[in-house]
Amino acid sequence: MAIKNFKGFRLLGRIFSITACRFFRLLEDSNTMAMRFFRNRRNSMISMVVFGFIILTFIFWGYYETEQQSSLGSLTTVNGERISQGEFQFMLNSRLESYGQLLGAAGPRNRELVDFIEGQVAVELVRRKAVAHAARRLGIMVGPEDILAEISRYEAFKDPNTQSFSPRLYRLILESNRLEPRIFERAIAEDLANARLQSLLDSSVRVSEREVLEALELQDFRFRLQSARLSQQNLERHANLSASEEELREFFQSRAAQFTQPEKRRLRIARFDIVEAKRQSEISEQEKQAFYSSQVEDSLDPRWTEERVRALHILISDSGSSGRREAQRIFRDLEREKSSSSPQDFEEFFRQMAKTNSEDYTSAFRGGDSGYVSRGESIEEIDEALFSAGSGDLLGPLQTGFGFHLFYVLDRSSDQNSFENRRLEIKSLLQEQALESQKEKLVSRIRSQVSGRNQDFSPLLEELGFSVLVTDPIDLSAREALLPFAVLQKAFAAPVLQWQSPEEFEDSLFVFRTDEVLEAQPMSFEEAREQVESLLMAERIDQFVQNIAIELQTGEREWESLRALGAQTRDNPDFRVFQAEEIPGFGRSEIIQRQAQSLSEHSPLKGPIYFREDFVFLRGTEFVGSDESDFSEEDRANMREELLLARRATLIRDFSRNALESARIPKDFRQAHNL
Known part of the structure; x- marks a missing residue:
C-alpha cells in the first residue's frame, strides 16, 4: 500500500526524478509516537549525542546493506550493480500516479501507454546509475554523512515540533511505501553524485567574447x-x-x-470481451460480506476510509465553440435516453456513446469507465463536480483545460467503511479478481489445447465465452471494428491454419489464425x-x-x-x-x-x-546586419549567460549518453529498450 496509510503523505517522487510529484503533508495525529520521540529528548545533550550516533549507524546500515539481503528480484544491472524490482516498482507507481493526475483519472489504463511508461522509467533508472558510476570514476564520492545531510532536509522526515530528523518516522514512511532504506539511500547518493557532476561540468564551460558577439549579430540579423x-x-x-x-x-x-493487388487473408478471429465478462460476473452477498469482514471492516487502507466515486466519462477535447456544441448535443441525447430508460439500460447506452464519441483514449474503449477514484486524484474542477454528485447523476458539459466532460455517476460512497457504503466497490473488486482468475485459466487452457494447432477449435472457443468471426478476404489496410491493427499485423505474419497464442488488447482477449491466403495478383x-x-x-x-x-x-x-x-x-x-x-x-x-x-x-x-x-x-x-558597437554590456552579459546554459545542457546530455553507451548493461536489456 502506498504512503496513504499516513493521511496526507505523498511519495517522495522528486527524489527519484519524477516531475509531477507531491511532497508529504504531515498530520500530527498519524504519527504521535514518532513525534513523542523527539519531544521527550529535545533538551538532553547526552540524548542528542547518542541520537546522532544512532542516525549515522542507521544510514550506514541502509547504505551498505548487501544486495543479498533483499528478497526482491532485479530489473537489470549496470556495471555489475543491480537495479531491484522494488526500486523500479516504486518509481513506476509514482510515475503512473503523476499520469493519473494529468489525465484526470486514477492512472493510465491503456496497456500501450503503461508499457511506454514502464520503458521510460527503466531507462531513467539505468541512465541515473550509469552517470553516477561515471561520476565516481571522476573522483566524485558521496558518503553516509552526505546522505544523512540530504535526508535531514526533507520535511517529511522531521518532527513538526522540533524540526529535526526522526529515524522512527523515516523508517515508518519507507516501510509504508514498501521501500528498503538501502534502495532509498542509494537513490539519494546517486542524485547527489549527479548533482555534483553537473556542477563540475558547469564550471568547465567557457564562452569567448568573439562567440558572444557572433551570437548577438545573428540574433539581430x-x-x-x-x-x-x-x-x-x-x-x-x-x-x-x-x-x-x-x-x-x-x-x-x-x-x-x-x-499488384496485395496479399489477402481470410482470418478466423475469436474475441473474449473482458469488460462484458466482468459486468456479467455474479458475486453473491455472502462473498461480499466475507470480503468486507476480512479486508475492509478494520482496514486502514484509504480505499476504505476515504470518499470514493466511480463514473463513466465522455471527453470532447475541442475546447472551442464547436466542441461545446458537440458536448451539448451528446448531453441532450443522454438526457432523453435517461428519462425513458432503466438505470441498467441507460448505463449501457452511455457506455456505447463513450466508445463512439469520447476522446479520452485511456477509458473510451472501456465505455468511459476509469474505475473508482478518491478526492485529489482528478483535476480540481472534476473533483468538485464528482464529489458533489450522487449515484445516478448525469453531469455536464463541464469545461476544463482538457475540453468538455460528461459524466454518469455509477457509485458515490462516503468516508464510512460500513458494508452498505462499500458494497458496490467490493463487488467491483471481487469481479476484477474473479475475472483475472478466469483469464488466467482461459489463457492456460488455450495455450495447452489450441495454440500451435491446426484444427478448427471454434466450438471450444465459443464454449469458453469467445465470439468467433470469420472475415472476408482482407489485406493489411482493412479496418475492422472489432479487429485491432496490432492483432491484424500478427495474423498476417503467422503461419497458415495455425492458432496463435492469446493476445490481450485494451479490454479484449484475442485468439486467431489464418484460414486462407490469397496471393498477390497483377492488376488490370x-x-x-x-x-x-x-x-x-x-x-x-x-x-x-x-x-x-x-x-x-x-x-x-x-x-x-x-x-x-x-x-x-x-x-x-x-x-x-x-x-x-x-x-x-x-x-x-x-x-x-x-x-x-x-x-x-x-x-x-x-x-x-x-x-x-x-x-x-x-x-x-x-x-x-549589426556592428559590435550596437550591443550594450547588458546585451553581452545576457547573451553570455544564454550560451553558457546551452553549452552546459549539451555537455551534460553528451556525458549522459557516453556514460550509458560505455556502461556494462545486459545485451537483452539494451535491445529491449533501444539503448
Whole structure:
C-alpha cells in the first residue's frame, strides 16, 4: 500500500526524478509516537549525542546493506550493480500516479501507454546509475554523512515540533511505501553524485567574447522574408498537367510490375470481451460480506476510509465553440435516453456513446469507465463536480483545460467503511479478481489445447465465452471494428491454419489464425487506373515545381507570378529569423525554420521545400546586419549567460549518453529498450 496509510503523505517522487510529484503533508495525529520521540529528548545533550550516533549507524546500515539481503528480484544491472524490482516498482507507481493526475483519472489504463511508461522509467533508472558510476570514476564520492545531510532536509522526515530528523518516522514512511532504506539511500547518493557532476561540468564551460558577439549579430540579423506555398490541387488546376488516356495506358505498361493487388487473408478471429465478462460476473452477498469482514471492516487502507466515486466519462477535447456544441448535443441525447430508460439500460447506452464519441483514449474503449477514484486524484474542477454528485447523476458539459466532460455517476460512497457504503466497490473488486482468475485459466487452457494447432477449435472457443468471426478476404489496410491493427499485423505474419497464442488488447482477449491466403495478383489497367493517375500526376507536378525553382533562380520567372498558380504568399518585413520561435504560416516547423535561417544575400532563395504535401519557396531581401558597437554590456552579459546554459545542457546530455553507451548493461536489456 502506498504512503496513504499516513493521511496526507505523498511519495517522495522528486527524489527519484519524477516531475509531477507531491511532497508529504504531515498530520500530527498519524504519527504521535514518532513525534513523542523527539519531544521527550529535545533538551538532553547526552540524548542528542547518542541520537546522532544512532542516525549515522542507521544510514550506514541502509547504505551498505548487501544486495543479498533483499528478497526482491532485479530489473537489470549496470556495471555489475543491480537495479531491484522494488526500486523500479516504486518509481513506476509514482510515475503512473503523476499520469493519473494529468489525465484526470486514477492512472493510465491503456496497456500501450503503461508499457511506454514502464520503458521510460527503466531507462531513467539505468541512465541515473550509469552517470553516477561515471561520476565516481571522476573522483566524485558521496558518503553516509552526505546522505544523512540530504535526508535531514526533507520535511517529511522531521518532527513538526522540533524540526529535526526522526529515524522512527523515516523508517515508518519507507516501510509504508514498501521501500528498503538501502534502495532509498542509494537513490539519494546517486542524485547527489549527479548533482555534483553537473556542477563540475558547469564550471568547465567557457564562452569567448568573439562567440558572444557572433551570437548577438545573428540574433539581430533581419531581412524581408517572403514565402509562397503551392498545393498539389492548385498546381493541377492552374498548370494544366492533366494526362490523356493514351498517356495513362503508356505509363501503366511501362510500370506494370508495380501494380499488384496485395496479399489477402481470410482470418478466423475469436474475441473474449473482458469488460462484458466482468459486468456479467455474479458475486453473491455472502462473498461480499466475507470480503468486507476480512479486508475492509478494520482496514486502514484509504480505499476504505476515504470518499470514493466511480463514473463513466465522455471527453470532447475541442475546447472551442464547436466542441461545446458537440458536448451539448451528446448531453441532450443522454438526457432523453435517461428519462425513458432503466438505470441498467441507460448505463449501457452511455457506455456505447463513450466508445463512439469520447476522446479520452485511456477509458473510451472501456465505455468511459476509469474505475473508482478518491478526492485529489482528478483535476480540481472534476473533483468538485464528482464529489458533489450522487449515484445516478448525469453531469455536464463541464469545461476544463482538457475540453468538455460528461459524466454518469455509477457509485458515490462516503468516508464510512460500513458494508452498505462499500458494497458496490467490493463487488467491483471481487469481479476484477474473479475475472483475472478466469483469464488466467482461459489463457492456460488455450495455450495447452489450441495454440500451435491446426484444427478448427471454434466450438471450444465459443464454449469458453469467445465470439468467433470469420472475415472476408482482407489485406493489411482493412479496418475492422472489432479487429485491432496490432492483432491484424500478427495474423498476417503467422503461419497458415495455425492458432496463435492469446493476445490481450485494451479490454479484449484475442485468439486467431489464418484460414486462407490469397496471393498477390497483377492488376488490370482499370483496377490500377486510380493509382496510375495519382503516380503520373505526382511525377508531373514534381518536375513542374523543379522547373519553377530553376526559373526563379535564373530570373526567367518573377516571384509575383506564383500567385497565378494559386500560391498562398506571405510578406514579413524586418524579420529577425534567429529570434523567432516560429515562421509565420508554418508554425514551429524545423525544416522551414532551418531553411529560413540559411537565407543570405549570397543565397536569397530556397525551395522547393516539401511541407505537409505542399511545396514551399522562401525568399529573402533587404538584409540588415549589426556592428559590435550596437550591443550594450547588458546585451553581452545576457547573451553570455544564454550560451553558457546551452553549452552546459549539451555537455551534460553528451556525458549522459557516453556514460550509458560505455556502461556494462545486459545485451537483452539494451535491445529491449533501444539503448
